[in-house]
Amino acid sequence: MVQIISDNTPIQMGFRMPAEWERQSAIWLQWPGKHPAAIAEDDLLYQMQMEKTWMLMSHEIHQQVQLRILVNNEGQRDHISRSMEYFGFDKNKVEFHITDLVDVWHRDTGPIFLSDDKGNIAVTDWNFNGWGTYPEWGEAEGHIAQTVAHITDAPVFVAPLVTEGGAIEVNGSGTLMATRSSIINDNRNPGLSQEQIEQGLRDYLGVNHFIWLSGAPADVCEQALGDGTDYHVDIAARFVGKNKVLYAWTDDRDDPRYPYLVKHLEELQTATDESGQSLTLTPVLLPACGVYAIGGRHDPTLDSGSHFTDASYLNYLVCNDIILVPAFGNANDVLAQRILAESFPERNIIPIPVVSLTAEGGAIHCVTQQQPAAT
Numbered sequence: 001m002v003q004i005i006s007d008n009t010p011i012q013m014g015f016r017m018p019a020e021w022e023r024q025s026a027i028w029l030q031w032p033g034k035h036p037a038a039i040a041e042d043d044l045l046y047q048m049q050m051e052k053t054w055m056l057m058s059h060e061i062h063q064q065v066q067l068r069i070l071v072n073n074e075g076q077r078d079h080i081s082r083s084m085e086y087f088g089f090d091k092n093k094v095e096f097h098i099t100d101l102v103d104v105w106h107r108d109t110g111p112i113f114l115s116d117d118k119g120n121i122a123v124t125d126w127n128f129n130g131w132g133t134y135p136e137w138g139e140a141e142g143h144i145a146q147t148v149a150h151i152t153d154a155p156v157f158v159a160p161l162v163t164e165g166g167a168i169e170v171n172g173s174g175t176l177m178a179t180r181s182s183i184i185n186d187n188r189n190p191g192l193s194q195e196q197i198e199q200g201l202r203d204y205l206g207v208n209h210f211i212w213l214s215g216a217p218a219d220v221c222e223q224a225l226g227d228g229t230d231y232h233v234d235i236a237a238r239f240v241g242k243n244k245v246l247y248a249w250t251d252d253r254d255d256p257r258y259p260y261l262v263k264h265l266e267e268l269q270t271a272t273d274e275s276g277q278s279l280t281l282t283p284v285l286l287p288a289c290g291v292y293a294i295g296g297r298h299d300p301t302l303d304s305g306s307h308f309t310d311a312s313y314l315n316y317l318v319c320n321d322i323i324l325v326p327a328f329g330n331a332n333d334v335l336a337q338r339i340l341a342e343s344f345p346e347r348n349i350i351p352i353p354v355v356s357l358t359a360e361g362g363a364i365h366c367v368t369q370q371q372p373a374a375t
Contacts, residue, residue, distance in 0.1 A: 009203040015114035016206025019172025026371040108164035111145035115372040123149040132187025162188035166232040174274035181215025209274035226309040235312035240343040243273040249283035287330040293359035315363035327351035
C-alpha cells in the first residue's frame with residue numbers, strides 16, 4: 001500500500017532533492033520491449049535496437065549500486081535474466097519488477113527521490129502527462145512513480161505541478177536549473193505563473209533559488225531538433241558543483257540548436273547560485289556535424305520531422321564512482337569525456353554507444369533514475 005502524505009510538504013518534513021553526484025543506493029530502468037499498451041506502432045525490432053545499450057549500461061551500473069528494472073511481463077523478465085546470467089552479471093545486484101509500461105523514459109515517468117539528513121528517502125510524483133503531447137501516454141504510465149514508491153516502501157508526496165525528472169537539475173545546496181519551455185508551459189501547467197511554479201518546486205524539492213533557461217518552442221523541438229520534451233535541461237546544462245556548470249555548445253551557426261544555445265549562454269552568464277556567486281561555465285561541444293537517426297523512428301512525432309537528433313554529451317548519468325557518457329562515434333566524443341573527467345576527477349568515465357536511443361529523443365540520463373543512499 002502506498003503512503004501518500006498530503007498534510008505536509010517535503011520541505012516542511014526536511015526533505016530535499018540531492019545532487020546526482022551524492023551517494024546512491026540504486027538505479028532504476030524501464031527495459032525496452034514489446035509492450036501491449038504501446039502508444040506508437042511497436043515490434044520487437046525496437047527492443048533489438050535498444051538492448052545492447054541497456055545491457056552495457058546495466059553491466060556498469062550493477063557493479064556500483066542495486067539495479068532495479070521495470071519490465072512488462074514474465075517473458076521479458078526471463079529473457080533479460082538469462083542474458084545477464086550468460087554475460088556474468090551478479091544476479092544478487094539485479095531486481096526485476098513487473099508492471100504496465102509503454103516505453104523506456106523512466107527519468108520522466110518515474111519519481112524524483114528525496115532524502116533528509118536522517119537518511120530517510122521519499123518519493124515525489126510529478127503527475128506525468130506525456131510531456132504535454134501524449135495524454136494517452138500519461139494515462140498509461142502515470143502510475144509508475146507510485147508503483148516505485150510501493151516497491152521501495154517509501155512515502156509519496158504528490159506535487160501540485162506537472163513536470164519530468166529530465167526537466168530538473170539541482171546542485172544539492174538549494175539551486176534548481178530548468179528550461180521555461182519544458183515547465184512554464186500551458187501543455188503542463190496551464191494558468192500557473194512562474195512564481196506559483198517556483199513555489200511548488202521549492203516545497204517539493206527543497207530548493208530556494210532558480211536559474212531559468214529559455215529552451216525552445218515545441219514545434220522547433222519536434223521538427224528541427226529531434227526532441228519531444230520541449231527542451232529538457234539535461235541536454236542543455238548540468239551542474240558539476242555548487243556553482244560549476246557544463247553547458248552544451250556549438251560554433252556551427254548552421255546547427256538548428258545554435259540560436260537557443262546562444263540564449264542559454266547569455267542567461268547562464270548572468271545567473272548565480274543560491275549564495276549569489278557567479279557560475280563557473282565550461283562549454284561541452286555537441287557532436288560535430290550532428291547525429292542523425294538511422295531509418296524510421298519509434299516516436300511518430302519525431303519521425304514526422306528531419307532525421308536530426310538532440311544528441312548531447314550532457315545526457316550522462318553520475319552513478320557513485322562512475323559516469324556513463326553518451327558516445328556517438330563522433331570526433332567530439334573524446335573531448336566531452338575529457339571535460340567530464342576533469343569535472344569529476346575521482347570517477348571513471350565510461351562511454352556508452354547511444355545512437356539508436358538518441359534517435360528516439362534522449363540518451364542515458366533520460367532512461368535512468370537514481371535512488372539516494374539511505375542510512
